[in-house]
Amino acid sequence: MVFNAIFLSILAVIIIASAIYAVAQKDLLYAVIATGVISLILSIYFFVMQAPDVALTEAAIGIALTTIIFVITVRNTSRREDEVPVTKEPDRGDEN
Amino acid sequence: MDPVLYNKIVTFDIYGSAIGLILIGLYALLVKKHLIKMVIGLSIIDSGVNLLFIAVGFIKGGTAPIFSPKGIELVQKGVTMVDPVPQALVLTAIVIGFGVTAVALSLVIRLYRHHNTARIDNIKSLKW
Amino acid sequence: MKKAIVILLLAVVGWALVDAFTHVKFGESRLGDLKNPNTVGAFYLQKTAPELSVANVVTAIVVNYRGFDTLGEVTVLFLAAAGLGSILYRRKEKGAHDTMILKNSSQLLQTGARLIFPAILVLGAYVFIHGHLTPGGGFQGGVIIATGFLLMFMAYKDYHVSHNILTWVESLAGVLFVTVGFWGLIFGGSFLKNTMGTGVLNDLLSGGVIPIVYIAVGFKVAAELTGVLETLLNFKIKK
Numbered sequence: 001m002v003f004n005a006i007f008l009s010i011l012a013v014i015i016i017a018s019a020i021y022a023v024a025q026k027d028l029l030y031a032v033i034a035t036g037v038i039s040l041i042l043s044i045y046f047f048v049m050q051a052p053d054v055a056l057t058e059a060a061i062g063i064a065l066t067t068i069i070f071v072i073t074v075r076n077t078s079r080r081e082d083e084v085p086v087t088k089e090p091d092r093g094d095e096n
Numbered sequence: 097m098d099p100v101l102y103n104k105i106v107t108f109d110i111y112g113s114a115i116g117l118i119l120i121g122l123y124a125l126l127v128k129k130h131l132i133k134m135v136i137g138l139s140i141i142d143s144g145v146n147l148l149f150i151a152v153g154f155i156k157g158g159t160a161p162i163f164s165p166k167g168i169e170l171v172q173k174g175v176t177m178v179d180p181v182p183q184a185l186v187l188t189a190i191v192i193g194f195g196v197t198a199v200a201l202s203l204v205i206r207l208y209r210h211h212n213t214a215r216i217d218n219i220k221s222l223k224w
Numbered sequence: 225m226k227k228a229i230v231i232l233l234l235a236v237v238g239w240a241l242v243d244a245f246t247h248v249k250f251g252e253s254r255l256g257d258l259k260n261p262n263t264v265g266a267f268y269l270q271k272t273a274p275e276l277s278v279a280n281v282v283t284a285i286v287v288n289y290r291g292f293d294t295l296g297e298v299t300v301l302f303l304a305a306a307g308l309g310s311i312l313y314r315r316k317e318k319g320a321h322d323t324m325i326l327k328n329s330s331q332l333l334q335t336g337a338r339l340i341f342p343a344i345l346v347l348g349a350y351v352f353i354h355g356h357l358t359p360g361g362g363f364q365g366g367v368i369i370a371t372g373f374l375l376m377f378m379a380y381k382d383y384h385v386s387h388n389i390l391t392w393v394e395s396l397a398g399v400l401f402v403t404v405g406f407w408g409l410i411f412g413g414s415f416l417k418n419t420m421g422t423g424v425l426n427d428l429l430s431g432g433v434i435p436i437v438y439i440a441v442g443f444k445v446a447a448e449l450t451g452v453l454e455t456l457l458n459f460k461i462k463k
Binding site: 183 | 226230233237238250255268269272285293297357359361425
């Protein structure tokens, strides 16, 4: 029982710390990895609460797919949050 | 360990992390100005709400709702099974949350391609 | 000033949530009596094994008792994939493939990806075929297969899956789902009613139409998510 209580408390501290880090960090790639860590710990919570289907779904979707589409978006836009935009003519060449 | 204290610790951990995730995600959605940060906040709110649903459906001393040979044996011994209805609901909610995040990120890419910035206080004109 | 208002609003929302959830005790059984059920959860727990011979109760709820909601969820995923493809559309010349990945990765990743890729496909297929016996199902298996394809996309710089095959697989799987529904309407009386014979509990061929529906959903989700990943990876902003 003592081990259970300590284990769940450590997981709760890790989730809240990752969430605060994901919101406060200015380098967007690190924030995206912190969001993946939140999904990982959430999947452990779902398993502890006797819900194996939900744990499988959250592990597959939250860790693999959400992280990769966030990383592709960060690669295609700016890497840091406090960017200074380069003023150039906006790209109107592909309006169909 | 004292059962009442153990109950209090586990309740505070699980409900506390779910409500904490919802509040942190809401803060990111309201205060931050970079579009990707706002989408990260939306994803964190989704995670918090799903955790809250499963936490409501949990029964102490219960087992997973699957009638495998071991499960049938446990039910005949008198062990109860956890409520299956919130789990079916959360299964759908996780997939739809992923769909919303994907479409939001594609809109962010498109907006960046047009205005060359992803912060909403740099986009000052109301039309293209 | 704005941050102070936001923190006030968050305090109000937080207080409302905490106040509401002190009345919902954690871990208390709200199912009622399991032998004479008068709540929805107890009813599903009691009726799944005798009536349907399906071992996984969550699968029985998602596919059989609330099957129409699963049809709606498959539609939402399809709309998300279609919307993503149409927002990021870019007219380009025929045959050109520009990709975000500029060179082949190291020898270790190439060999490892080629060895692991069939194993991931078999694992994904196992998960959605045995969805009614073990934890798993269509959505989980489909996502695992899409992750296998993502590994191959990241290891080799010119690995392409033809969009024709993906489109055909996805459309046929969706048509199969709706056909099963209409079959139930014609032969059973209501949409998606379970009309095939249910077998013995814990057999592979048990549960009527439930394995067929989950296999269709697994193929559809896998093809859809592979198409989404390929669209996102072949998209480059001219800098």
